[in-house]
Amino acid sequence: MEKLGVEFYQRQDTVQLARELIGKIIVTRFDSFTTSARIVETEAYNGIKDRASHAFGGRHTNRTRIMYLPGGTIYVYLCYGIHHLFNVVTNVADEPHAVLIRSAVGMKGMDTILNRLGKSSLKHDLLKGPGVVSKGLGITIAATGTSLLDNQIALHDDGYEVNTASLIATPRIGVDYAGEDALLPYRFVNSTTIGLK
DNA sequence: CGACCGATCGTCT
DNA sequence: GACGATCGGTCGA
Numbered sequence: 001m002e003k004l005g006v007e008f009y010q011r012q013d014t015v016q017l018a019r020e021l022i023g024k025i026i027v028t029r030f031d032s033f034t035t036s037a038r039i040v041e042t043e044a045y046n047g048i049k050d051r052a053s054h055a056f057g058g059r060h061t062n063r064t065r066i067m068y069l070p071g072g073t074i075y076v077y078l079c080y081g082i083h084h085l086f087n088v089v090t091n092v093a094d095e096p097h098a099v100l101i102r103s104a105v106g107m108k109g110m111d112t113i114l115n116r117l118g119k120s121s122l123k124h125d126l127l128k129g130p131g132v133v134s135k136g137l138g139i140t141i142a143a144t145g146t147s148l149l150d151n152q153i154a155l156h157d158d159g160y161e162v163n164t165a166s167l168i169a170t171p172r173i174g175v176d177y178a179g180e181d182a183l184l185p186y187r188f189v190n191s192t193t194i195g196l197k
Numbered sequence: 198c199g200a201c202c203g204a205t206c207g208t209c210t
Numbered sequence: 211g212a213c214g215a216t217c218g219g220t221c222g223a
Contacts, residue, residue, distance in 0.1 A: 043215070052215070063208060081205035083216050100215060131216050141207090174215055 001025075004155045009071030009148065014090045014097040018044035019188050021088070021099055022167060025107065025156040030138045035109035037127055037137060038160065040193040041102040043172045044186040045087070047095060052178035052186075055096035066145050067096035074153060076134070076144040083131030084140045088148065088155070102173070102187070103128045103196060106136065113137070128196065166192040 004024065011017055019042075027036040045053040054064045054077070066075045066089065073089040075098050091097040104127045106113050113127070113136040114120060127133050134140070139153060148154055169185035176182055189196050 045215080054215085059209095061209070077215090078205095078207055080214060080216050081207070085215065087215085102215085129217070172215070177214090 001158045015044045018042045018099040023162045028137045033112045036107045037104035040190040043100040051181040052175040084134040
């Protein structure tokens, strides 16, 4: 079990990186509660030429400035006024690439995860959906701009390997406004994980 | 089951 | 002032 280092995040190929994040483990520590979950679904947002990205065309606002920070930074933003979506900034500084974490499978601290979600029964798809991943792991917009190299939120590699045949690529969800970029196969899913297609 | 709809607010125009 | 990189509840079949 080792923490991913800055050299992992600062590579240039964000689409490949999104693929490699499948199977990695998110570990969060808040208020002495540790929770962890294995990533099973991601989406790549591939820089200023990607119409689906908040940073398309080099858009630089108070919200998106986080995406221009170096790879390994955490980008969280509020969606639909309710959901805190957790993204991993990739590539070097001033190249605004990111990977959205869409789904995971809980590992440690299941009682804490259930509490945060207001649920009582364990289901394999408990952390399916980007808003739910953040909620279950305690990640909020307060974490935007902080680093994955710190200990509050980090990603780990425990040697788990995804069977290549079960790792599928599809278009991204909910980006119809992005024109033909909406068709790019930038979403990755570990299809052996039950409940995700 | 699947389809629909309301929630809720920061961000950008 | 409009609109989301969404979710969960409800309703009808």
